[in-house]
Each structure stands twice: as C-alpha cells, then as structure tokens.
Amino acid sequence: MxxxxxxxxxxxxxxxxxxxxxxxxxxxxxxxxxxxxxxxxxxxxxxxxxxxxxxxxxxxxxxxxxxxxxxxxxxxxxxxxxxxxxxxxxxxxxxxxxxxxxxxxxxxxxxxxxxxxxxxxxxxxxxxxxxxxxxxxxxxxxxxxxxxxxxxxxxxxxxxxxxxxxxxxxxxxxxxxxxxxxxxxxxxxxxxxxxxxxxxxxxxxxxxxxVAAVTTAGRAQRAAHAGAARRLFEHLHGTAVLPPAVPPLSPWNALVRGASRVVGRDPRAWGSRVDRLLGRVPRPVATKLVALTVEAAGVAGYRAPDSAREVF
Known part of the structure; x- marks a missing residue:
C-alpha cells in the first residue's frame, strides 16, 4: 500500500x-x-x-x-x-x-x-x-x-x-x-x-x-442514558428538529408514561426482571413487555432532573 x-x-x-x-x-x-x-x-x-x-x-x-x-x-x-x-x-x-x-x-x-x-x-x-x-x-x-x-x-x-x-x-x-x-x-x-x-x-x-445490548436489561439502561443525553441535544439545537421525546397521549403511550415512573428507578433491574419472564410468557406478551420497558426507560431518562443536570 x-x-x-x-x-x-x-x-x-x-x-x-x-x-x-x-x-x-x-x-x-x-x-x-x-x-x-x-x-x-x-x-x-x-x-x-x-x-x-x-x-x-x-x-x-x-x-x-x-x-x-x-x-x-x-x-x-x-x-x-x-x-x-x-x-x-x-x-x-x-x-x-x-x-x-x-x-x-x-x-x-x-x-x-x-x-x-x-x-x-x-x-x-x-x-x-x-x-x-x-x-x-x-x-x-x-x-x-x-x-x-x-x-x-x-x-x-x-x-x-x-x-x-x-x-x-x-x-x-x-x-x-x-x-x-x-x-x-x-x-x-x-x-x-x-x-x-x-x-x-x-x-x-x-x-x-x-451488538452489545443483547438483553432487555442492557437495552433499557442504554435507552435511559440516551434519553438523558437527548436533553443536551435539545438544549443546543431546540426541540423542533425531532419528534417529541415524550410521546403524545394514546392508550399505549399512556402506559409507557406511567411505566416510566417505575422503570426509571432502576432500568437495568427492571429489564432483568423482564428477561427472566421472556421464556415463560407467550411471544406477543414478551414483545410488549420488552417494548414497554425500553420505551419507558427512554422517557424516564429524558425526564429525570438528575440526568438533565449531568449532561448540561
């Protein structure tokens, strides 16, 4: 060469x-x-x-x-x-x-x-x-x-x-x-x-x-960190260039918002609980459990005041 x-x-x-x-x-x-x-x-x-x-x-x-x-x-x-x-x-x-x-x-x-x-x-x-x-x-x-x-x-x-x-x-x-x-x-x-x-x-x-995130626990933890980091992006560039971080109201999104208050306390721990359930519940239920945990973790990270202070 x-x-x-x-x-x-x-x-x-x-x-x-x-x-x-x-x-x-x-x-x-x-x-x-x-x-x-x-x-x-x-x-x-x-x-x-x-x-x-x-x-x-x-x-x-x-x-x-x-x-x-x-x-x-x-x-x-x-x-x-x-x-x-x-x-x-x-x-x-x-x-x-x-x-x-x-x-x-x-x-x-x-x-x-x-x-x-x-x-x-x-x-x-x-x-x-x-x-x-x-x-x-x-x-x-x-x-x-x-x-x-x-x-x-x-x-x-x-x-x-x-x-x-x-x-x-x-x-x-x-x-x-x-x-x-x-x-x-x-x-x-x-x-x-x-x-x-x-x-x-x-x-x-x-x-x-x-890919490194190969479990619900790992994916939820990353979603929480990414939600918090998004606050810095919005601080620098405004909120108009992206869809809203906290989803508009619908039956599913209301569930995500509610779950974020619980999942956000420890996203990895809640993800681990879901991982232990995945083999015990039907596939459609397992899919919804993972999606709910990951999306709730992202909303929790975005909303968390401690996370916002960390990125600014």
Missing part, C-alpha cells in the same frame, strides 16, 4: 482486545483494488492487550493512541480523527465486521460534492429469547424507517460513517459535552445537515455489527 493513505479508519476502542482481532481480519480482507488506507485505534484508558494487538498487526498500516485514563467515546473519536493523515476519514467502531468493499465504498462516496456517508448496522448477536421477540424486529424497523426518510438521514450518523478531512475541519470535532451514552452522533449528523452538507445512506455499506 502507498505511504500516503487515501482513507483513514478511526477506531474508538474500550476494552476491545476480544473484538479487535475480528475487525483486523475484516480490514485485512479488503479487495486488492481498495484505496490505500491506514487505521488509527484509540484505546480509551485501559490496555487489556489491545496495544499488543495493534503493534503485532502487519497486514495493513495501523497505529494506536493510548489514553492514560478513560476519557469516553467523544474524546477517542476526536483524537483519532486528528491523528489520521488521510483525506477520507471513516469511523469504524471496534465491534463492526466490514465487508471486502468497505473502504472502497466509503472513499468512492466522496469523489463528488461534499457529503456525510452512513452505512447502517446489521446487528448480530447470539440467539436468545430477547432477540427472537424484540431485538431482530427492532433492528429491521429502524433500517426500514431510515430508508423511508432520506431527508432525515442525519439522524443515523453513528459508528459506520465517513466524511472528508476538509468537511471535518469545517464542522469541527464531536462535542465533548456529550458524556453519557448516545446523541453525540446525532448531534454531529445534525451539524452536517445544518451546514448544508447532505448526509446519505448507502445500502451497500450496511455492515455487520456485533
């Missing part, structure tokens, strides 16, 4: 020693005609063997940035984007498994006018009752909704996206005020959109994602 990479793959990683080998194998298997690329792995404060993995990799150019302490995903992303020498900057989370045309697809997207390019996740996880009754359908619904609203593609800026260095320097880094789980991505996508830079979804860039 050339010493001057056209693409820079930025990999934020926290305790990623078990995930990085799979990612490295996928990057090493890029088609021979792929543009020259480098990878920058930002190890976020804990070296669990990740440094040795990076230093041992010889199949493609890769180096690391090691934080002396955990600083969070936003800091890791900003450090990686600043470190890369490439003209096309690709964010690739360490739990992705890119296909052989991954680098070429992202680079080709930037041959014309400036844009932000997004490949949606194809979430994979071990078979489980949670995935059977909720996880798979939720993933499919998200992708279908994303493609149905191309004008709102900026909402799906996440762990598989790219832009040029020129665009990065114009928009600036990810906002370090996002400290909880989620919304630093939506914030960045919206900043691109607001600057007149179109954000596009490319089905050819859909990428396998070894």
């Amino acid at each position: 050339s010493q001057e990479p056209e693409a820079g793959i930025v990999v934020p990683s926290y305790r990623g020693a078990e995930r990085l080998p799979v990612l490295f194998d996928a990057l090493a298997a890029q088609t021979p005609s792929s543009p020259a690329f480098e990878a920058v792995v930002v190890i976020d404060g804990i070296d669990d063997g990740s440094v040795a993995l990076v230093e041992a990799e010889r199949r493609f150019p890769v180096r690391h940035v090691l934080f002396p302490e955990n600083r969070g995903r936003v800091a890791a992303l900003n450090a990686g984007f600043a470190e890369s020498r490439a003209q096309v900057l690709i964010r690739c989370d360490d739990d992705l498994v890119p296909g052989p045309d991954y680098v070429r697809g992202h680079v080709e997207a930037h041959r014309g006018a400036p844009c932000g390019m997004v490949g949606l996740y194809l979430n994979t996880s071990p078979a489980s009752r949670y995935r059977e009754v909720y996880g798979r359908h939720a993933d499919e619904s998200l992708r279908a909704g994303a493609y149905a609203e191309p004008s709102r593609a900026w909402r799906y800026w996440a762990g598989n996206c790219s832009l040029t260095r020129e665009t990065w320097e114009r928009i600036g880094p990810y906002d370090p005020r996002y400290r909880l789980y989620g919304w630093e991505d939506v914030d960045y996508g919206y900043r691109l959109h607001r600057a007149g830079i179109p954000v596009r979804l490319d089905p050819a860039l859909e990428t396998e994602h070894r």
